[in-house]
Amino acid sequence: MKEARFWALDNGKIQCELCARHCIITEGKTGVCGVRKNNKNKLFTMNYSMAAPINVDPIGKKPLFHFYPESFVLSLGTAGCNFKCDYCQNCDLSQSRIEDAPARKVTLKKIHSLAKKGKCRGIAWTYNEPTIWYEFVFDAARFLRKKGFFNVFVTNGYMEKEPFVELSSFIDAINVDIKAFNDEFYAKISRAHLKPVLATCRLAKELGVHIEISYLLVPPLNSHPLEIQKLSRWIKNTLGRETPLHFLRFFPAHRLTDVPATPREALVEAQQIAKMEGLINVYINNLSGSKYQDTYCPECKEMLVHREDFYTILNRVTDGKCPKCKAEVLMVASKK
Ligand code: SF4
Ligand code: SF4
Structure with a gap:
């Protein structure tokens, strides 16, 4: 266990502020996620590493x-x-x-x-x-x-x-x-x-x-x-x-x-x-x-990326552009 971040202690109860659930956690209990625990009025993460x-x-x-x-x-x-x-x-x-x-x-x-x-x-x-x-x-x-x-x-x-x-x-x-x-x-x-x-x-x-x-x-x-x-x-x-x-x-x-x-x-x-x-x-x-x-060019509709079962088989995007019409294509780290 390691002490957690993002929590506050109020009236002997801990409020976890890591996610939008804002669980109120009493002594010895965990929040909804089951892995953040109130141990002697401190919040601990139980699944660190x-x-x-x-x-x-x-x-x-x-x-x-x-x-x-x-x-x-x-x-x-x-x-x-x-x-x-x-x-x-x-x-x-x-x-x-x-x-x-x-x-x-x-x-x-x-x-x-x-x-x-x-x-x-x-x-x-x-x-x-x-x-x-x-x-x-x-x-x-x-x-x-x-x-x-x-x-x-x-x-x-x-x-x-x-x-x-x-x-x-x-x-x-x-x-x-x-x-x-x-x-x-x-x-x-x-x-x-x-x-x-x-x-x-x-x-x-x-x-x-x-x-x-x-x-x-x-x-x-x-x-x-x-x-x-x-x-x-x-x-x-x-x-x-x-x-x-x-x-x-x-x-x-x-x-x-x-x-x-x-x-x-x-x-x-x-x-x-x-x-x-x-x-x-x-x-x-x-x-x-x-x-x-598959990914297609937003302008000329050329097929740019072909995928099979989550694997990229072919990627034609070059410098973030369609090789045919040079339109900009959203592709972080496309090949140069
Ligand atoms: S669900 Fe877990 S992370 Fe979210 S507020 Fe509750 S204890 Fe914190
Ligand atoms: S891991 Fe399961 S329970 Fe959690 S958000 Fe995804 S689908 Fe829902």
Whole structure:
């Protein structure tokens, strides 16, 4: 255990100020995430350096399509989460306590050597919600940045402003999972709220962190055309029309097993709506054998990046431009 940051003591109770839940935590108890504990009127992080699992992934799997597209990242997660999503695919990890999870202690040097061995360009903080092991992510991200690696953060967007601003010095890209564009879904399915998530997206943009958005489409709960329209308009007006939007296919999992997997037509319809609203880079990610993962020139419509199963097979973006019509293309670290 290590003393945590971002909390206040009031009347013998601790209020955690790391995420928008603002848990009040009494002696001996943990917050909603299950990994921040009040021990004798101090807040401790119980999962500092306790990682599970650790894998090498193509960056497209995070998903990040417009950031070092050919690169591989060392992905790390831990136990616990500040959300309680009914459909969580990683519930064995996200809803478990640190003592029950298959987590093992990992040093910064070990992460560095694994990343080098895996020929990774960066580190991805992912799988569960990385906010909840903030202190370790902060220390590791700072260390690994100094060693020449980038850091990407795959998040539900619930971190508070002050910790996010501090961490953003070492975070190069984020993927924010917007779970729905209606608060009823957030309350019912994830036991959370939409507003703080949108605030984090806005803040990331203001801070100059590369941002992409994921949206797990769960018909009929968050797939109404008007909802997709509102989501797309918000992204265009707040984050910019070039901001990548990834629609993901839902598969029954955890407590949400009475809703069928997302039909192909629903994903295609959502993609069409988002494009009609003016978004340029809209993808359907986990539809096998689909052409919906490719990037096209916003002007001449030339195919620029071809992907298969999250791997970049071909990248024709040169100096951030389309090689045919020279239009500017959003692509961080495209080849020279
Ligand atoms: S980080 Fe955990 S303890 Fe802190 S407010 Fe969020 S859920 Fe509660
Ligand atoms: S935010 Fe992600 S990891 Fe956490 S419960 Fe929801 S789906 Fe699972």
